[in-house]
Amino acid sequence: MEHLSRAVGTRFWTSGFNASTEEHSAEFYAALRWIQFSMVILSIVASGSIIGYTALQQLARHSEIRPLFYLSLSDLMLGVCWLIGILLYGESFSAQSIACYNLQVTGQVLYISSFCYTLNYTWCLYRDLRSRIHTMVNDTSCLKITESSNRLSRIVIILSSLIPLLLMVPVFCVGNEYTCYTNLNNSCLLLHTGMLELNSSYKVQKSMCHSVSLYRTTIFLVTFCFVLLGLVILLIKTRILYKKLVTLTGFLGDQQWAKISTIERRVFLYPTAFLFCWGPATILAMVKLLNPINMPALYAVLYILQAFTAASQGLLNCIVYGWTQRTLRFMRQKTHRDVDTQTPLLRSQKQSYSSMQSSSAMNQLAITPTL
Template sequence: MEVFSAIQWIQFVMATLSVIGSSSLIAYIVFQNIQKSPEIRPLFYLSFSDLLLGICWLIEALLYGTSVVNKDIVCYNLQAVGQIFYISSFLYTVNYIWYLYKELRMKHKLHGQSTFPPVIDYTCQVGQIAIILSSLIPLLLMIPVFCLGNASECFHNFSQSHRCILMYSPPSAMAELLPSADASVCSTLYFYGLTIFLASFLLSLLTIVVLLIQAQTLYKKFVKSTGFLGSEQWAVIHIMEQRVRFYPVAFFCCWGPAVILMIVKLTKPQDTKLHMALYVLQALTASSQGLLNCGVYGWTQYNFYHLKQEARRDADTQTPLLCSQKRFYSRGLHPLESTLAFATSTSTIL
């Protein structure tokens, strides 16, 4: 069908852009030699997972429509490997947002003139354990799909024509005519993989929403605080809060259409126009996670440097009296602007 040919090319283009985006972010982190930083470590693994997932999407798009030996086996196992990577990306996204929230919370406690070294050590240890589990759990969950699926030859038990470009191909209606395939095992594995995908997404989304609400509450406390913070400290806090907001948006934009498609396919297995529209939307979004994550990080980094330079310029060119007057008149402005003005005035006075 022409729709599936279009989906192939959309997936090819978006997967290529995702590979470029995640590779660029990895190269930046390695070049800056910040991959061992507690904040950057989960982002580095998230980007690496996005890179491997993008490569899987790219290979699948290239295989579609070609006559390769054992293509069915390759496509089946590529789908299973891809599921490992996107469940890992779910967990790494949660891990990264959790760390940003903990850093925001730690800065708020330090702002209250309290120090908590044991808490900092505990956070680092929990973060390291979470990174290991984010790689180990998806692999363990997908072992039955690899072992039982290949043993039962489930690559014969699904609609093969579009396997390489669709995340989940439902069991074929002709499966019972294939004596080499165990239809019951393959159908069970299909719904098992679908359940794992939906459960991991929903749990990750719920955790992210909770962290987002907590981070927004902390940021409001920062804005209303009357303590003394430097302009660069406010820039760091603002950018961390932005990342806590934008990474969940990128996460939902990437995987929301795929989740909606899975739910629709469970209720209406036969392909309809709605299915086709969701197939196209999924090809546009699910393959672009590496690109979006790279874009969010690059945009927030640019804002950070711009905000920091602007605050420094403001501190260098204005007198303490003018800064205090600016703070008074800017109370009706955006909270971040008034906060930066106040932080700049205090740093100039000191």
């Protein structure tokens, strides 16, 4: 009787503990769902505003705006994909696991495309800055460089959508063939949220699904590291170019200098927004890849950070673009006010000073090779 009572008591305590854990887990994922919902809605509105602005102003065909348009479009599609997943979370229907699994893979295609579009847009900003310098020093090869760069940019835009899709084809095919969506918990929320827990007795199925999960995580990490390395290289090259541009101050008007300063700020701010948005998700993917045991607090913190940051890329990109555009507009208005308030004597003094600066800058350019 004592052994029986102990067994019953142990079973009751264990079931009560598991029920409490499941209840806390459900509350945690419900809070996570609302955080993601709020950030996704803001990102959709922000990305849609950029797309609407470029469409109304008919700027999508311009080489400077086209990369930003496609970046905002990928952010918008990713936000819509995640919004559908958030709405499906908690619903119960027969094909829920299949829908959530394929929605997750589609989301991975879109955010890898967003990585590539971010790198492409940063490269286009650097190319624009370099071409302006070549134009200022009357470099005749600038036109050829610009034409070839525009063709290359179009090719990169096509590859940014095609390569992520090709990388995810094995995940679509193998995952649906071996029913890797079975027993996936919370798979409709953001990336890496659901843990792969298969209770199937088929070793081949478990092995293939584990390989697919490992492949997805590896693709995400490799793509993130590649894009981050490219962004760092472009940042370094932009800083070197910008420092050399300081010697050309005499050549530049106030509006030209305002435009170049805006480009330089965007080259710095867009990679910063990218790292802020995807840093927590990358750390979470690495932690799950290493598979540490008994670290629920770390997972909880990373999940919350990811919910705030990963879904906010469209919002941050819109803030960066809007803030830099507002700064550029303010600097141009200030330039017009300065011109209107200056006397003819002050304007002539400024022109003579600029000509002196131009001659000294030409002497430095004769010594320093251009990029």
